[in-house]
Amino acid sequence: MSASSPLDASRKKTDGSTGRVHVFSGKPDRFEGLAVEIKETMGAETFTSRLRTSIDEWKKQGKKGIWINLPIEHVNLVESAVKEGFKYHHAEENYLMLKHWLAPEKSTIPIYASHRIGVGAFVMNDDGKVLVVQEKGGKRVWKLPTGVVNEGEDIWRAAVREVKEETGVDTEFVEVLCFRESHQSFFTKSVLLFLCVLQPKSTLIEKQEVEIEAAEWIPIEEYVQQYPPEKKDQFYEMAQICWEKAKDQGCLGFTHFKSKTGSGKPCYIYSNKLGKL
Amino acid sequence: MSASSPLDASRKKTDGSTGRVHVFSGKPDRFEGLAVEIKETMGAETFTSRLRTSIDEWKKQGKKGIWINLPIEHVNLVESAVKEGFKYHHAEENYLMLKHWLAPEKSTIPIYASHRIGVGAFVMNDDGKVLVVQEKGGKRVWKLPTGVVNEGEDIWRAAVREVKEETGVDTEFVEVLCFRESHQSFFTKSVLLFLCVLQPKSTLIEKQEVEIEAAEWIPIEEYVQQYPPEKKDQFYEMAQICWEKAKDQGCLGFTHFKSKTGSGKPCYIYSNKLGKL
Incomplete structure (x- = not known):
């Protein structure tokens, strides 16, 4: 089952402060990775909480490389993503792409333009x-x-x-x-x-x-x-x-x-x- | 005089809260630009305050393109830089390069790897x-x-x-x-x-x-x-x-x-x- 299924989210418990903690949805790739794009505005705390729950869930699902595309208007979330283990993959003028390799083996996340x-x-x-x-x-x-x-x-x-x-x-x-x-x-x-x-x-x-x-x-x-x-x-x-x-x-x-x-x-x-x- | 001169900084007034507001030093380039690398840890408020003062000073100096290299350990400053008008230029795993074009004419900031x-x-x-x-x-x-x-x-x-x-x-x-x-x-x-x-x-x-x-x-x-x-x-x-x-x-x-x-x-x-x- 992909992380984008609504069922995943509804199975989550509430965290008592921000309501139900939804796993972020994303597009699976053929390398057992997942590409998430943040489209909604949210506070850093909500983001951190959802990201932690999501990472736990992705690990259970055996996901390997996680991509987060953060449009520049959601720049308030960059620090939280980095604190949860993400690093930069690349940036264009109006977005930042972060990556996080969850699997035990060596990362196979490809290089960007060289x-x-x-x-x-x-x-x-x-x-x-x-x-x-x-x-x-x-x-x-x-x-x-x-x-x-x-x-x-x-x-x-x-x-x-x-x-x-x-x-x-x-x-x-x-x-x-x-x-x-x-x-x-x-x-x-x-x-x-x-x-x-x-x-x-x-x-x-x-x-x-x-x-x-x-x-x-x-x-x-x-x-x-x-x-x-x-x-x-x-x-x-x-x-x-x-x-x-x-x-x-x-x-x-x-x-x-x-x-x-x-x-x-x-x-x-x-x-x-x-x-x- | 380059923005890196200590004289520039000592001429600044204090802001009453964080002490003297120092203009960021940087390396001038031959296109009337300036490349700043943030090496010290600081809070977002201090950074914003210094950045505003710096931008005013750089404009007076006729600087055109400003580059800020933010190592990932200073991720807490990304949001402030964007709020002051910077956009992303590129990112590698451990740093984010931001850019801000201050001149009235069209930006000549070069593209990164394509x-x-x-x-x-x-x-x-x-x-x-x-x-x-x-x-x-x-x-x-x-x-x-x-x-x-x-x-x-x-x-x-x-x-x-x-x-x-x-x-x-x-x-x-x-x-x-x-x-x-x-x-x-x-x-x-x-x-x-x-x-x-x-x-x-x-x-x-x-x-x-x-x-x-x-x-x-x-x-x-x-x-x-x-x-x-x-x-x-x-x-x-x-x-x-x-x-x-x-x-x-x-x-x-x-x-x-x-x-x-x-x-x-x-x-x-x-x-x-x-x-x-």
């Missing part, structure tokens, strides 16, 4: 000039336009958007040329940066004023020469990869095509499916 | 057999071993680890063959799944008992035939990509090499740098 995704754009025109920017407050060095992929945004769309925002140039996505993974890059999180080849559809530069100091088309040689081999860091390596791509010496990228997941949701697959240049 | 990273493993032996598993509680279909990349784990290492955990087979990473991006896949987050080619270094299967129903080496034809073209979903597409790879008909992947970031941290770059098969 990565941020960045995009860089290699945009070269027919004259062999590459679109570069200098960031405000940064070093006076020409860089490829870069940015962060928004929540729910496709990588290829993010690359096109960032180039438009930073330089005003319209482009079309061609392929992912390479990607870089680094850790402990944003708070404790990892970052994957996808370097994308984009085909320019316009040339006029209208740079973004807030973050971009300068934006220009410069000869690819000039861009590459800024990163000498001595340092052999990611900027050098990526410039080399762009150089090889520009000279058609290799560096085959991943083009994208639309597909769908097992549940029918749209998704993109990036591959060099046909071994095409 | 993605989870998955790995799938295409492991084929010299006899043209591919290593597949059936998951417990799932459909009776042969799938490539898959798993979630841990916090801070490299993609290539995660693929090798998952194959070892699920099947007991030792492998070596060869290349990323393709990747899939999908949204709203885990809570509201996006998932990137990297399909990796691994070279087997052992053949004996010792399957993991908890999640894996069965693990076997089966002819690649048998694996591919499970996914007929009618559905044309990601499983079909990825099986086709594996098939083409197996038959050397294309699908060039991204191999990896070690590099370093601008700050000297190790990182990996994945590319088809030399256009090599």
Whole structure:
């Protein structure tokens, strides 16, 4: 029987002060866990009392991981949940997700999002000039336009958007040329940066004023020469990869095509499916 | 002058009840923001009083985004922070990060981690057999071993680890063959799944008992035939990509090499740098 059954609650005794103590209802998951969302306003004492009764009941039922979703308007209950053994799982702007592992074995509660995704754009025109920017407050060095992929945004769309925002140039996505993974890059999180080849559809530069100091088309040689081999860091390596791509010496990228997941949701697959240049 | 200067605090008047009201100190960031970490235990009233004074002071200083890191042992202060206008930015197991945008213009507070990273493993032996598993509680279909990349784990290492955990087979990473991006896949987050080619270094299967129903080496034809073209979903597409790879008909992947970031941290770059098969 699931903890959400009204029968569970009616079997409970009263605690003499707050009336009947109802076990919180929730959605069972396929890992013997339960997801509870608090939707009603209540005082911390009532919450604590119900939570204690609920935890006893969940343990009897053999529940393992308990999730509590606390919308920010019920922030008065956070302290009580933590006092009853809950820890934070994650938070978004308007809710906090808490978790409590009740089983004796090691917790199998999954991690939340672990990565941020960045995009860089290699945009070269027919004259062999590459679109570069200098960031405000940064070093006076020409860089490829870069940015962060928004929540729910496709990588290829993010690359096109960032180039438009930073330089005003319209482009079309061609392929992912390479990607870089680094850790402990944003708070404790990892970052994957996808370097994308984009085909320019316009040339006029209208740079973004807030973050971009300068934006220009410069000869690819000039861009590459800024990163000498001595340092052999990611900027050098990526410039080399762009150089090889520009000279058609290799560096085959991943083009994208639309597909769908097992549940029918749209998704993109990036591959060099046909071994095409 | 930064809000962390003791001079700021000593200029404040007493509030008549809790003594001098100190402006919270914090680390300024280059976006005119301030990051405050609460390290001392205090009551909610004291906290509220100090926070109000601090916010007034920060506004005068032209601070824009304020971050408060509240370790879980100071959970008694969460409600007060929210009442003073803070919202959640993110949480990890033992702390909650709150944010408050004080400036009139649109908030530029960056998003936290937005993605989870998955790995799938295409492991084929010299006899043209591919290593597949059936998951417990799932459909009776042969799938490539898959798993979630841990916090801070490299993609290539995660693929090798998952194959070892699920099947007991030792492998070596060869290349990323393709990747899939999908949204709203885990809570509201996006998932990137990297399909990796691994070279087997052992053949004996010792399957993991908890999640894996069965693990076997089966002819690649048998694996591919499970996914007929009618559905044309990601499983079909990825099986086709594996098939083409197996038959050397294309699908060039991204191999990896070690590099370093601008700050000297190790990182990996994945590319088809030399256009090599």
